Amino acid sequence: MEKDLGNYRRSYEKSELLLKDTPENPIELFRTWFNEVDAHFPEDETNAMTISTIGLNGFPKNRVVLLKKYTFEGFIFYTNYESEKGLAILKNPKVCLSFFGQEPKDK
Ligand SMILES: Cc1cc2nc3c(=O)[nH]c(=O)nc-3n(C[C@H](O)[C@H](O)[C@H](O)COP(=O)(O)O)c2cc1C
Secondary structure: OOOOOHHHOOOOOOOOOOHHHOOOOHHHHHHHHHHHHHHHOOOOOOOEEEEEEEOOOOOEEEEEEEEEEEEOOEEEEOOOOOOHHHHHHHHOOOOEEEOOOOOOOOO
């Protein structure tokens, strides 16, 4: 079985992010990007994020969770402490978060 998804790609305008233009605190940059996406797609779950953990079995695992709050100290989401991800984070708190924000078509 093979399905070619090659033409699914949207053409994104290239924009640049220069270190000199970034705020000292990366959360400020996150706030700018989050607000931009949220303003253009208010119906979407802009706060959905992928969290990657290293599991107790040593393998990485991703899943989607909802960001409930962010502060200069970090990102907050709710989950069951006994869940697979809860146990994984207890063992190894190094996690990775990814957000996907569509670029508005009229931009
Ligand atoms: C849109 C969306 C939002 C979700 N939000 C959460 C969440 O905030 N917290 C959570 O524990 N699981 C959330 N889930 C379910 C997780 O993706 C995951 O399936 C579940 O937490 C079990 O993960 P684990 O067994 O690896 O711990 C969400 C799923 C979807 C599709």
